[in-house]
Amino acid sequence: xxxxxxxxxxxxxxxxxxxxxxxxxxxxxxxxxxxxxxxxxxxxxxxxxxxxxxxxxxxxxxxxxxxxxxxxxxxxxxxxxxxxxxxxxxxxxxxxxxxxxxxxxxxxxxxxxxxxxxxxxxxxxxxxxxxxxxxxxxxxxxxxxxxxxxxxxxxxxxxxxxxxxxxxxxxxxxxxxxxxxxxxxxxxxxxxxxxxxxxxxxxxxxxxxxxxxxxxxxxxxxxxxxxxxxxxxxxxxxxxxxxxxxxxxxxxxxxxxxxxxxxxxxxxxxxxxxxxxxxxxxxxxxxxxxxxxxxxxxxxxxxxxxxxx
Numbered sequence: 001x002x003x004x005x006x007x008x009x010x011x012x013x014x015x016x017x018x019x020x021x022x023x024x025x026x027x028x029x030x031x032x033x034x035x036x037x038x039x040x041x042x043x044x045x046x047x048x049x050x051x052x053x054x055x056x057x058x059x060x061x062x063x064x065x066x067x068x069x070x071x072x073x074x075x076x077x078x079x080x081x082x083x084x085x086x087x088x089x090x091x092x093x094x095x096x097x098x099x100x101x102x103x104x105x106x107x108x109x110x111x112x113x114x115x116x117x118x119x120x121x122x123x124x125x126x127x128x129x130x131x132x133x134x135x136x137x138x139x140x141x142x143x144x145x146x147x148x149x150x151x152x153x154x155x156x157x158x159x160x161x162x163x164x165x166x167x168x169x170x171x172x173x174x175x176x177x178x179x180x181x182x183x184x185x186x187x188x189x190x191x192x193x194x195x196x197x198x199x200x201x202x203x204x205x206x207x208x209x210x211x212x213x214x215x216x217x218x219x220x221x222x223x224x225x226x227x228x229x230x231x232x233x234x235x236x237x238x239x240x241x242x243x244x245x246x247x248x249x250x251x252x253x254x255x256x257x258x259x260x261x262x263x264x265x266x267x268x269x270x271x272x273x274x275x276x277x278x279x280x281x282x283x284x285x286x287x288x289x290x291x292x293x294x295x296x297x298x299x300x301x302x303x304x305x306x307x308x309x
Contacts (some may be wrong), residue, residue: 003072003304005039006059010046015064019043026076026085026285030062033291037306060303067091074301080224081124083285084278087297093222094152094241097300098281103246105272113275120274121231125209128232138164138173139215141208141225144181147190153221153240154251158190160239164219165198167260174204176211178223217263230274235266247273 009027011019019027020043031041044050046064054061054073061073068075068089076087088096121128146157155163164173175191177183195201204211208225212218217235218226222242229236236248237259247268249259278284283293295305 003060004058005037006042006057007034007039007062008042008044008054008057008059009062009064010044010051010054010066011064012046016043016045025083026283026290029285029290030076030294033294034305036291037295039305060298062087063091065091071302074298074303079278079282080227083287084282085285086282087294087301089301092152093243094245096243098277099241099243099245101246101281103273103276105269108269108272108276108280110272112279113269113271116275116279117231117271120278124228124231128209128213133213134216135214136171137211137215138168138171138217138219139176139211139225139229140164140173140219141176141178141211141223142181143178143221143223144183146183146187150240155239155256157221157239158194160219160221160256161194161201163239163256164260165201167257171216172200172202173198174202174206174211174215176204176206176208176225217266219260219263230270233268233270235263235268237263244277246277 009019009030015024018024022028034041046066051061051063051066055070059072061068061070063073063075065077066075068091074087074089075091076085078084079086086096086098090096093099140161142157149156149159161173161175191203195203208228212225212229212232212234215234217237218229219237219239220226221240222238226236226238226248227244230247237251238245238248239251239256241252247270249263249266251259254262283297284290287293298305
């Protein structure tokens, strides 16, 4: 039986207000795509209670970053920077279809890839210095809960730092704390103790952009900083699962020693990868075909919205 032609989008207060004013571009595009197929689109308060009720309501539910816990729900999440988005059936990036897809550089046009990445480099790194400013360091952008190894991680963040100290004996190692995280006293004490006993280990408050420029490669659990580093052609070592795993040295596949030792010499076509990852596989909110991309994404997960031909 066909599903009721209703789409409910669950948003927190601030983005819902923007959407109600027509100022949330991707929501405008989703609304247009569904209304073109005679759907009623409702903006709903994002709360645990409202999301739970969605399982008993007729029609489809679209959450913003929250887990789509029933068969008629999907989640939408920014693909690291505007205007790129993905609509998926899991809130975990490493479970997304793109994480499991195969990247084939030969399938990406070199000229288009360079044009795409040159444009976004100029937007994302507006005051990027010219020339090669590499200073021979390893950059470790930390996230949260640094003493804990979570289920999607191959080591705790602190153990990750220790692995770099062991397996890269040449470079200085620069740690950056996440500005949006609140670190516990015992976490900060652990970092301080490591720094006190390892003269090659430094804690920096420099801008992420400057540390990306200066580094030889990035080591992280799964921070988006590594993906942004691809725009600057910086190799990455990943100590956790994530969706942009295709061209990184993955500890889960290689082990910590091999991943860290291989990173400085990795030869990857970063422009082609970013073009594929963003331009060719994500939903581009600024594209003329964005509504087609939205419908293709939801149909891939079984939603019956118009023709599937």
